[in-house]
Amino acid sequence: xxxxxxxxxxxxxxxxxxxxxxxxxxxxxxxxxxxxxxxxxxxxxxxxxxxxxxxxxxxxxxxxxxxxxxxxxxxxxxxxxxxxxxxxxxxxxxxxxxxxxxxxxxxxxxxxxxxxxxxxxxxxxxxxxxxxxxxxxxxxxxxxxxxxxxxxxxxxxxxxxxxxxxxxxxxxxxxxxxxxxxxxxxxxxxxxxxxxxxxxxxxxxxxxxxxxxxxxxxxxxxxxxxxxxxxxxxxxxxxxxxxxxxxxxxxxxxx
Amino acid sequence: xxxxxxxxxxxxxxxxxxxxxxxxxxxxxxxxxxxxxxxxxxxxxxxxxxxxxxxxxxxxxxxxxxxxxxxxxxxxxxxxxxxxxxxxxxxxxxxxxxxxxxxxxxxxxxxxxxxxxxxxxxxxxxxxxxxxxxxxxxxxxxxxxxxxxxxxxxxxxxxxxxxxxxxxxxxxxxxxxxxxxxxxxxxxxxxxxxxxxxxxxxxxxxxxxxxxxxxxxxxxxxxxxxxxxxxxxxxxxxxxxxxxxxxxxxxxxxxxxxxxxxxxxxxxxxxxxxxxxxxxxxxxxxxxxxxxxxxxxxxxxxxxxxxxxxxxxxxxxxxxxxxxxxxxxx
Numbered sequence: 001x002x003x004x005x006x007x008x009x010x011x012x013x014x015x016x017x018x019x020x021x022x023x024x025x026x027x028x029x030x031x032x033x034x035x036x037x038x039x040x041x042x043x044x045x046x047x048x049x050x051x052x053x054x055x056x057x058x059x060x061x062x063x064x065x066x067x068x069x070x071x072x073x074x075x076x077x078x079x080x081x082x083x084x085x086x087x088x089x090x091x092x093x094x095x096x097x098x099x100x101x102x103x104x105x106x107x108x109x110x111x112x113x114x115x116x117x118x119x120x121x122x123x124x125x126x127x128x129x130x131x132x133x134x135x136x137x138x139x140x141x142x143x144x145x146x147x148x149x150x151x152x153x154x155x156x157x158x159x160x161x162x163x164x165x166x167x168x169x170x171x172x173x174x175x176x177x178x179x180x181x182x183x184x185x186x187x188x189x190x191x192x193x194x195x196x197x198x199x200x201x202x203x204x205x206x207x208x209x210x211x212x213x214x215x216x217x218x219x220x221x222x223x224x225x226x227x228x229x230x231x232x233x234x235x236x237x238x239x240x241x242x243x244x245x246x247x248x249x250x251x252x253x254x255x
Numbered sequence: 256x257x258x259x260x261x262x263x264x265x266x267x268x269x270x271x272x273x274x275x276x277x278x279x280x281x282x283x284x285x286x287x288x289x290x291x292x293x294x295x296x297x298x299x300x301x302x303x304x305x306x307x308x309x310x311x312x313x314x315x316x317x318x319x320x321x322x323x324x325x326x327x328x329x330x331x332x333x334x335x336x337x338x339x340x341x342x343x344x345x346x347x348x349x350x351x352x353x354x355x356x357x358x359x360x361x362x363x364x365x366x367x368x369x370x371x372x373x374x375x376x377x378x379x380x381x382x383x384x385x386x387x388x389x390x391x392x393x394x395x396x397x398x399x400x401x402x403x404x405x406x407x408x409x410x411x412x413x414x415x416x417x418x419x420x421x422x423x424x425x426x427x428x429x430x431x432x433x434x435x436x437x438x439x440x441x442x443x444x445x446x447x448x449x450x451x452x453x454x455x456x457x458x459x460x461x462x463x464x465x466x467x468x469x470x471x472x473x474x475x476x477x478x479x480x481x482x483x484x485x486x487x488x489x490x491x492x493x494x495x496x497x498x499x500x501x502x503x504x505x506x507x508x509x510x511x512x513x514x515x516x517x518x519x520x521x522x523x524x525x526x527x528x529x530x531x532x533x534x535x536x537x538x539x540x541x542x543x544x545x546x547x548x549x550x551x552x553x554x555x556x557x558x559x560x561x562x563x564x565x566x567x568x569x570x571x572x573x574x575x576x577x578x579x580x581x582x583x584x585x
């Protein structure tokens with residue numbers, strides 16, 4: 001394994017772990033409110049997988065950082081500026097269609113990314129990716145099926161899915177932006193260059209959106225600022241108010 | 256106990272002489288612990304009572320997601336969040352088994368859900384109480400699922416096959432729920448003074464509502480006799496309640512929490528704990544819709560159903576298109 005800057009590696013692991021933490025939290029907000037019982041089960045299951053992956057990514061991040069911070073410390077005691085998730089994951093759920101489309105757009109990226117990470121030069125990362133890949137293979141199958149079912153369902157469901165796609169599309173590009181952290185990961189053989197995943201991603205989502213009779217919005221403008229922490233949306237702070245409340249109000253306790 | 260106050264569809268138990276031959280054969284099977292299966296003949300009232308009981312039980316599992324979901328987004332650690340998600344997922348799964356078991360008697364899930372939304376069917380009174388602090392989540396697992404297990408272990412021997420088999424499966428998961436609840440509250444009871452206060456507050460508020468889950472005292476429970484004869488019910492409300500109290504008090508003592516009722520005392524002669532009756536007028540108020548959360552719970556469930564109409568319609572329309580394409584291709 002090539003020498004790698006541990007700060008960059010920490011940053012990379014936060015990006016992985018914060019994506020699953022923030023998206024898992026959003027999905028868990030659906031508990032008891034979904035359109036049908038099977039979806040309540042599926043959403044809880046997806047959230048559970050994502051939180052499980054978070055424990056692994058942030059656990060390793062804390063280990064790499066070497067300051068004795070646990071996955072819980074990282075999840076519950078950082079402020080917005082320290083979060084490294086892409087903006088897509090922190091967007092509010094909207095209706096069920098938007099939630100599932102967001103899930104699909106993320107799952108498609110995650111399935112490709114995790115496939116590459118299984119070949120990481122860092123065996124700890126390869127092991128997490130191998131475990132998470134099995135879960136994400138199911139997630140992407142399910143979210144794709146639902147996107148197709150709703151896109152190609154009734155006129156109303158089609159219109160709602162098209163509107164969701166218009167809303168979410170500007171947040172897709174951020175998943176493929178590269179910076180110095182990514183360059184360091186590529187140099188050490190730890191992770192692929194995100195930009196290099198785009199063609200495969202476009203092919204995957206293109207086929208599904210086609211079957212769903214949805215039209216890709218014109219333009220490739222991409223909001224950014226999540227994975228670098230430079231500028232999150234206003235939504236993340238509200239999420240952290242919920243997520244971190246007990247740990248903040250009663251510091252230093254075991255739970 | 257997720258189903259309570261089930262009105263048996265018949266008043267009074269028929270004597271053997273009053274029964275038709277079919278009814279006698281049916282009763283013989285029940286008496287000999289031979290399970291009744293969906294294709295078997297059964298009295299209409301037996302069918303109606305079971306649909307009511309399984310339906311109410313299923314509704315309770317579904318509505319029960321709300322008070323627990325109330326804390327999923329505020330769970331204090333990743334592990335607690337994961338455990339709670341797994342638990343709520345199980346509860347929704349229990350709802351599915353039970354609706355499916357009810358469907359074997361000819362009542363669809365949609366029909367039962369409509370009856371719930373129209374206020375014509377109920378769910379367990381316990382879910383009309385709020386979860387106000389994090390310890391409530393531990394207490395729901397420990398006390399509420401604990402009480403449910405006492406009832407459901409007995410129901411594994413219930414006479415209707417699909418219900419009995421659903422109970423066997425559900426009980427395995429419920430005992431995990433009760434253990435995780437006890438573990439969560441144990442950590443609080445042994446934690447900081449504020450955490451201990453959370454645990455005590457949860458115990459004090461949820462103790463009597465948990466006792467109410469078994470339903471009113473046998474002397475006032477007019478529907479029990481026929482259900483016992485049909486083995487839809489296997490033990491009386493008071494027996495089950497006593498069993499729950501006896502198993503829970505040593506656990507409270509182990510936690511080092513104060514007893515939630517000053518009249519709790521070991522009775523050497525009876526070999527059981529004495530305890531105060533819950534406030535039954537409050538129970539009947541909750542059943543009538545005046546509990547702290549009745550309106551809110553139903554509003555949320557109805558909204559989830561109505562907001563989801565376009566999703567169900569969309570997926571159904573797509574499935575029909577696919578089926579039509581398949582037929583056309585053949």
